[in-house]
Structures are given as structure tokens and as C-alpha cells.
Amino acid sequence: MTYKGAEIRRSDKMRSYMAQTWHRMWKENSDELKFKAVAWRAEPTIHRIERPSRLDRARRLGYKAKQGIIIVRARVGRGGMRKQRPVAGRRPKHLGVVRIKHSESMRKVAERRVGEKFPNLEVLGSYFLHKDGMNIWYEIILADPSHPAISKDREMRGKLKAFAK
Numbered sequence: 598m599t600y601k602g603a604e605i606r607r608s609d610k611m612r613s614y615m616a617q618t619w620h621r622m623w624k625e626n627s628d629e630l631k632f633k634a635v636a637w638r639a640e641p642t643i644h645r646i647e648r649p650s651r652l653d654r655a656r657r658l659g660y661k662a663k664q665g666i667i668i669v670r671a672r673v674g675r676g677g678m679r680k681q682r683p684v685a686g687r688r689p690k691h692l693g694v695v696r697i698k699h700s701e702s703m704r705k706v707a708e709r710r711v712g713e714k715f716p717n718l719e720v721l722g723s724y725f726l727h728k729d730g731m732n733i734w735y736e737i738i739l740a741d742p743s744h745p746a747i748s749k750d751r752e753m754r755g756k757l758k759a760f761a762k
Contacts, residue, residue: 612652616651616653630727640670642671642672643669644670646668648668650736658722659753659756660721661750663747664744665745665746665753666721666747667738668738668739669711670726671710671711671735674731675730676731677696678698679695703733704723704735717741720739723735740756
């Protein structure tokens with residue numbers, strides 16, 4: 598029994614170390630993260646990946662390394678929205694072209710786009726990955742509710758029901 602407890606503590610330390618590593622890379626704007634961003638820019642905006650980049654965060658959101666669960670990296674553009682300038686009629690004094698904000702966050706936009714691309718999968722959650730001057734990257738965790746490995750797992754069924762509400 599003590600061995601099992603020691604194993605749990607060791608895995609918690611490992612996840613904590615992973616989180617600290619990512620925070621350090623963001624803070625220092627490390628070269629490794631810059632090289633990864635260069636590679637991510639060449640990928641499509643919604644790209645399925647084999648393993649999560651931030652395993653600690655993915656596990657907290659419900660990721661398990663099993664069939665029926667996939668990870669997708671999504672790229673969303675940064676910056677505000679712009680409306681078209683009026684072309685006909687008189688020019689209003691306050692055009693209302695810039696400084697327009699979107700009501701939902703970029704993370705929600707990424708989740709919505711991925712949900713539209715994979716209509717048979719349920720979005721379990723998402724987490725921030727990286728941002729540069731043009732883009733923000735998120736990783737989204739998806740689960741297939743009709744897959745036998747997911748439908749037989751009591752814990753996963755509970756999570757999918759909670760997200761369906």
C-alpha cells in the first residue's frame with residue numbers, strides 16, 4: 598500500500614515539473630518554443646496530433662491514452678475585429694470600424710471550430726499552448742461517445758454527460 602502511495606506522489610511531482618517547465622519556457626520565450634511555433638505555423642489550422650504537448654494539463658481535463666480520445670492542435674488568429682467602412686451615403690462621424698471586440702474568447706472560438714470539423718466527437722476541454730504576434734495555439738481534447746472503449750468507461754461516460762448539459 599505504501600508503494601502505491603509513493604507512486605501517486607511521484608506522478609504528481611512529474612506533472613508539477615512539466616507544468617513548471619512550460620511556465621519557464623513561456624516566461625523566457627525559449628528558443629525551443631520558438632522552433633516549435635515555426636513548425637506549427639506550417640501545419641494546417643486544425644491538426645490532429647498523437648500525444649498532448651502538455652500532458653499534465655491534458656490529464657486534468659480528462660485525457661487518457663486510449664482509443665476513442667484524440668488531441669487536436671488548433672490555431673486561431675489574434676487581434677481585434679474590423680468592420681467594413683461605409684461606402685454609400687454620408688460618412689458618419691464615428692465610423693465604428695476599429696476597436697470592435699468579440700464576445701467570446703479565442704479559446705471558445707478554437708473549441709467551436711474543432712467541434713464543427715469533428716461533428717461525431719465531443720469536446721472534453723482545451724488548454725493554451727503558445728501565442729506569437731499573429732496566432733494563438735490551443736490543444737483540444739475530443740472523445741468519441743460511441744466508441745466501445747469510451748462507452749464502457751464509467752468515468753468517461755460521466756464526463757461526457759456533464760459536458761452535454
